[in-house]
Amino acid sequence: MRKITLSQAVNEALAEEMRRDPTVFIIGEDVAEAGTPFKVLSGLVEEFGTQRVVDTPIAEPGFMGIAVGAAMTGTRPVVDLMFGDFLFLVMDQLCNQAAKTHYMSGGKLNVPLVLRTNMGATRRSAAQHSQSLHALVAHVPGLKIAMPSSAYEAKGLMKTAIRDNNPVVIFEDKLMYNDKAGVPEEEYLIPFGQANVLQEGVDITLIGTSSMVQVCQAAAEVLAKEGISAEVIDPRTIVPLDEETLLKSAKKTSRVIIVDEGHQSYGVTGEIASRINEKAFYHLDAPVLRLGAMDVPVPFSPALEDITVPTPERVADQARRLVRGELIHAA
Amino acid sequence: MSAAKKTHNTEDFLQMYRQMARIRTFEDNANQLYLSAKMPGLTHMYSGEEAVAVGICEALRMTDKITSTHRGHGHCVAKGADFKEMFCELLGKEEGYCRGKGGSMHIADQSNGNLGANAIVGGSMGIATGSAFTAKMLGKDDVTVCFFGDGATAQGLMYEVMNMAALWSLPVIYACENNGYSEYTRTEEIAAGSILGRAQAFGIEAHQVDGQDVLAVNALTEKLVDRCRKGEGPFFMELMTYRYHGHHVGDINREYYRSKQEERDWKENRDPIIRFRSWLVAEGIATEAELDSLNADIRADASAAVEYALQAKYPDVSEVDMHVYAA
């Protein structure tokens, strides 16, 4: 199978959907000629023109609002939010408007829009350009949240997102734009709410989102050499969440670590851990562990930034201790 | 060059020159650090816009406040910062102004009234207006200058706070650094109507000024600052200027949005430092030799600071969760 970058995969997904459906359009800052600062959209304006690849002023709440209204009246906008950190600017339009319109209208109005944005620290971009804010929007009923972990995932999830009749927020990890993966030439979609079991194992389950899937895989590799068999699962979408697959694995291995790059407190790791505790309690041999980003604004200094995010070493270390039964009375 | 104010003496003029030269030298060194992969991350260069920051900050007192932007090194130097702490910050070292936690996009010498550089475009407009609110409420005569780019005029926050600043006569000066571009897009493509007109719509007195002419910027700012202190604010300035580098140091191939010819024209014919230098010499305020030696001192100062910062310590890892909450 050919290999392409995550960036190319997103670009292909958008191009294919724009060819298929003339109501799909892209709106955001420097999306046209510049193709975004990460160059993810390069070439799209040449094919689809500036009517469908729309450059905006630096007015996030404004173009987000325009997208909501456009989505309610017969188009399918893909909003490009340059950095996930700018979610804080669009919160009203996304969470009070887009997320609730279908419900508040008694199901009469739809808001089929995609907000594509990014996440991920360690790019030395400091506290306002490094956040992973997916938990924040996952808290709001009415929004679906996809977190691709590779080029393959990014393409399939983007195509599904565009066809979904709800507002969907897709978080791409900005450090993975150049990572390559096998992506078939033929069309495929990845359904929402279907976790992907990347590797089967019997001793422990490692659940990772986005780039943390790679972190879990790397940890699993280390653990395998020590005779610990880890199962690695990527939920793909945190809303909807494929509880069934996660619970099945938890029941099988009896030990679970959830790894996610959002802040650990009040986040995705806590939510998944809690569901496993509630629904697989009698099958567990150890407390479900969370590994998120530290609860600090992302620091600029490399010396500090690197220790704020989960690493394969830390995942493997925690896994070992769980398997050895050391953390049964963990504080 | 516009006519100089009589109250200025030789030292004031030399200080303006020195500060502009210091900004340019700082940026040249920062760019070098990026190119030699010694600086973590990216940075936005202020080169070309020096007369804006210096003309304005030389009209301010140490206790007056400014808010800065992602392109903030110039504001930081102009408001009185030292090279050593600045380079340390750029490299994420413990002795940086923000203890390495902020980096280029948040660099600020807080003790000189710099309330921070902001990586959210337009993000400081509320802060600046709030700072002016404090001055009024506490009966101080501090003035706050809010620096922002032409691109930031697209942010709704600006209109909310200008409305309140005008309603409440707050001592704030909105300083729009119009360098013709908002990232990779020309200003005309992102700004409808007139930028000055937007401030005027709130009844705010607004001026356009040549941002490459440090004396013109300084003279206008002095007047407005004086009037702010008397309760006649707010004011709005649009400073016409130009950034020499790309949007950030990594923006190298940029001919698709900006021609080399245009860049050359600004650098060769409208450079704020070259223009001011010729004026100083023509007016007999300084000789070429004196200015050369001043430049040499600044370069030596910068090299020493860079060397120091390269050797300086990173913050201890225990600092990572320090300063999340104030005591």
Ligand SMILES: Cc1ncc(C[n+]2csc(CCOP(=O)(O)OP(=O)(O)O)c2C)c(N)n1
């Ligand atoms: C809210 C927000 N949107 C987008 C960006 C990305 N961005 C950083 S600088 C910039 C352009 C700013 O242009 P301008 O205000 O004219 O300042 P200049 O860079 O020209 O100094 C953009 C879009 C950002 N940092 N914050």
Ligand SMILES: [Mg+2]
């Ligand atoms: Mg600009």
